[in-house]
Amino acid sequence: MRRALEILLPMSSVVLFVLAWQFYVDWNDIAPIYLPAPSAIVLALWEMIADGSLFVHLGATVLRIFVGFFLAAFFGILLGLLMGMSRLVARIADPWVAALYPLPKISLIPLLIIWMGTGESYKILISAISAFFPIVMSTHAGVRQIEPGLLKAARDLGASARQVQMKVVIPGAIPSIFSGLQLGMGVTIILIVAAEMIGGSSRTGMGYLLVHAGQVLETEKVFAALVVLAIMGAVIIKTQQWLDRVLAPWADLS
Amino acid sequence: MDVIVENVTQIWTDRRRGEVQALSHVSHRFSSGRFSCILGPSGCGKSTLAQIVGGMERPTEGKIDIRSADGAQVAPGAASVMVWQNQNLFPWRSVLDNIAFGLEVAGVGRAERHERARAWTGAVGLRGFERHLPRHLSGGMRQRVALARALILDRPILLMDEPFGALDAQTKFVMQEELLRIFEAHRRTVIFVTHSIEEAVLLGDEVVVMTARPGRIKEVIEVDLPRPRRLEMMGSPQFAALTGRVLGLIREEVTRALAEQDRPDGAA
Ligand SMILES: Nc1ncnc2c1ncn2[C@@H]1O[C@H](COP(=O)(O)OP(=O)(O)OP(=O)(O)O)[C@@H](O)[C@H]1O
Ligand SMILES: [Mg+2]
Numbered sequence: 109m110r111r112a113l114e115i116l117l118p119m120s121s122v123v124l125f126v127l128a129w130q131f132y133v134d135w136n137d138i139a140p141i142y143l144p145a146p147s148a149i150v151l152a153l154w155e156m157i158a159d160g161s162l163f164v165h166l167g168a169t170v171l172r173i174f175v176g177f178f179l180a181a182f183f184g185i186l187l188g189l190l191m192g193m194s195r196l197v198a199r200i201a202d203p204w205v206a207a208l209y210p211l212p213k214i215s216l217i218p219l220l221i222i223w224m225g226t227g228e229s230y231k232i233l234i235s236a237i238s239a240f241f242p243i244v245m246s247t248h249a250g251v252r253q254i255e256p257g258l259l260k261a262a263r264d265l266g267a268s269a270r271q272v273q274m275k276v277v278i279p280g281a282i283p284s285i286f287s288g289l290q291l292g293m294g295v296t297i298i299l300i301v302a303a304e305m306i307g308g309s310s311r312t313g314m315g316y317l318l319v320h321a322g323q324v325l326e327t328e329k330v331f332a333a334l335v336v337l338a339i340m341g342a343v344i345i346k347t348q349q350w351l352d353r354v355l356a357p358w359a360d361l362s
Numbered sequence: 363m364d365v366i367v368e369n370v371t372q373i374w375t376d377r378r379r380g381e382v383q384a385l386s387h388v389s390h391r392f393s394s395g396r397f398s399c400i401l402g403p404s405g406c407g408k409s410t411l412a413q414i415v416g417g418m419e420r421p422t423e424g425k426i427d428i429r430s431a432d433g434a435q436v437a438p439g440a441a442s443v444m445v446w447q448n449q450n451l452f453p454w455r456s457v458l459d460n461i462a463f464g465l466e467v468a469g470v471g472r473a474e475r476h477e478r479a480r481a482w483t484g485a486v487g488l489r490g491f492e493r494h495l496p497r498h499l500s501g502g503m504r505q506r507v508a509l510a511r512a513l514i515l516d517r518p519i520l521l522m523d524e525p526f527g528a529l530d531a532q533t534k535f536v537m538q539e540e541l542l543r544i545f546e547a548h549r550r551t552v553i554f555v556t557h558s559i560e561e562a563v564l565l566g567d568e569v570v571v572m573t574a575r576p577g578r579i580k581e582v583i584e585v586d587l588p589r590p591r592r593l594e595m596m597g598s599p600q601f602a603a604l605t606g607r608v609l610g611l612i613r614e615e616v617t618r619a620l621a622e623q624d625r626p627d628g629a630a
Contacts, residue, residue, distance in 0.1 A: 260418045261450035264443060265464040265515065275467070279454045358453045358495050 144328035152328040153335065161317075166336060168312035169300060172228070173344070176235035177296045181289055184240045188247020188288075192281065193273060198248070205244055213238035213295075214302060226309035235299035239292035246288025250281030283359035286352040293348055297341050314340070363430050363441055363518045363551050365392040365415055370424035372410050384410040386576035387424070394431065394518075395549035399562035401612060402572030402580075403619035408555040409447055411577070412521045415553060416444045428519070442519035447527070447555070449508040451496040457483060457507050458492040464515045482510040485540065487533070501528035506537065513544065522554045526561065535593055538564060546590045559612065563587070563604045564596060571611045574619035581611055 126146050132138070133145040140148055156162035191198040217234060224230045254277060262276045304315025314337050321329035352359075372385040384407035392398050392415075400408050413419045415426055417439025428436040443464070451460050458479050459466075465475035483492055486506035496504055505528050512520065526534045542565065545552060556562050562569045569583045585604060587595055595601055 255450070257446065257448060257450040258452060260413075261444070261446060262452075262463070262467075264416060264418060264439065265467060265511070267463075267467040271467045275463075276452065279452070282454070356454070358497060 141325050141327050144331060148328040149331045149335070152326070153332040156329070156332060162336065165312055165314050165317045165333075166340065168310075169304065169314040170340065170344075172231055172235070172300045172304075172313065173293075173296050176232045176300060177239060177293055179232065179236040180239035180243055180292050180296065183236075184243025184288070184292065185247050185285060188244045188285070189251060189278065189281070191244070191248045192251025193277065201244075205241065209241040209245060213299060217303065217306060221306070221309075226306065231300060231303040231309070234303050235296045238299045239296045242291040242295065243285075243288040246291065247281060247285050250284025250288075251277055253284070254280040282356050286356060286359070290345070290348055290352070293344060297344065301337065363428055363436065364394050365519060365551055365553070366390075366427040366429070367392070367411070367415065368425050368427060370411070370414060370421045370426070372407065372414065372419070373422045374410075383576040385414075385421070386578050388577065388579055389424075390570060390579055390582070392551055392553055394551055396567045397545055397552040397554065397565055398568050398570055399566035400553065400555045400570045400572060401557070401559065401562050401608065402577060403574045403612075403616045404557075405619070406572045406575045406615070407577035408572065409523050412444065412523050412553060412555055414438075415519075416442050416521050418444070430518075441517055442521055443512045443515050443517040444521040445508050445512045445523060445525040447523040449496075449504050451504055451507055451511075453496055456493050456495060457488055457499070460496065460507055461510045461514055463511060478514060479510075482514050486510045487536070502530060502533055505529060506533075509537070509541075516548075517550075519551045520553070522552065524555050524557065527557065534561075539593060541565065542591050559605050559608045560596060563601060563608065564591060564593070569604075569608055571608060572615070574615045574622065580615065583608060583611075 130146050133143060144152075153162070187197075187201060191201050213234060216237065220230045220234055224233070258276055258280060259272055262272045267275060301313070301315040301318075304310050304313035305319045310316045314333055318330060318333045318337075321327075321333060367388055367390045370385055370388045372383070374382045374384055376382055388407075388411060400411065402408050410419070414421050415438060417426075417437065426438045428438060428441060430436055430441070452463065455463065458476060461482050462470075462475040462479035465478060470478075480492065483489055486509055488503060488506055488510075491499065491503065496507065499507065505525055509522075509525055512522075526537055529537060538561065545565075554562075554565060556565075563585055566585050568585060571580045571583065572578065573580045583604065587598075587600060587604075
């Protein structure tokens, strides 16, 4: 009963909102270019599904997100672990990470376009760079904050320095690495869509779809693209959270 | 193996509290085949001493000399294993894999180490919990995992830092009997830290009473109860006389420790 209510209440708020929107647009005769009715948005969405264009754009965006994310994850975890395990690496990398982490990565877009044009590599690189920093920072922090007692216990039980790193340091850092990856995924999604929106940088992707629909004043398509983007983001993030809980059941992940 | 503690002093440098002297000129010989219990007020340096003997910490002053039966010197840590006061179980490993950790890093194959770990899981009364993670166990169960994880390695020196502190009274009796059985079947050097006077007298061949911080050795009391020890001995007049003596010593020190509580640096 209570559970049913917990689901019903937010659902009905969404339904109410959509209905209010629909009636408002219908009764006041608002121009669809300005604010399309929900029914028009659903229709636009359906058309894009029917002609397959939605899947081309969505597929391109998702693919870019995953390439950017995995690049950032690979190099970010690698550098984070190295920083955590070697004081020398930490010393060298620290000023770079500290200086580049707070820099808004969007500000690198003009430079990257000058250097590599507006092709795939620019989009993937900008998202990978953005996601790289939170992953490095979390991984490094995860290694540093490992309970020293666990390291002592492992050594006492006969583990070599290498075994301590493989069997204690890395698993001990996993909860922190996962939260870094969750941050990184959020950033990757933002940057890929933003990069796709930059003038003429692509003919595919949800960002392109959004900008193009806006330029030709197909406002219902703009809304349809926004809805798809919101759902895509939620599905990716929720799946990741679920996966993290399955892979690290000992951790208290948010 | 003999563990000879020679004039050990330990000063911790703490970022907030400055220097804390935990041990002051401690000397004692923990002899081979003997079960030594260490008693003392909270914070007097019992865990510190155990960690220095186990080679996890280097003393500020003094040294630890460990000798095997043939007189050869052994590095601290090489021949000992610790049961930690706070267990230090690996949170991502199941009960079975925690117990098997020492065998795993020694290169024992998966099938064999799991079989041996399973036997130990049974010995500490955790059959059926092999796949559980530490976070899903009670405090007492975690202590039993920590115990099995150390005992499986069968090292000649066993360091036990309040291993039964979190156990309920009944489980504690069962574990004490089990530990006595293991020790009496195969004597080794045991250094056992406890807060319980009864436990110290029941288990130990000697009770080392320490002073309040900075810990020194106040007195060593020989426990001449016969072995094998039985829980029933706790009712004997001899047992009562021994615990009475230890209690007198401890009372002085605890009173002193409480009087010094508003001086967190504690160093005299
Ligand atoms: N790694 C450390 N760094 C700094 N100070 C420490 C460290 N370990 C212990 N101390 C300090 O040394 C003193 C002795 O600590 P220790 O843990 O050895 O006491 P204990 O006798 O085991 O106490 P308890 O009975 O409460 O377990 C305490 O004041 C403690 O705060
Ligand atoms: Mg202690």
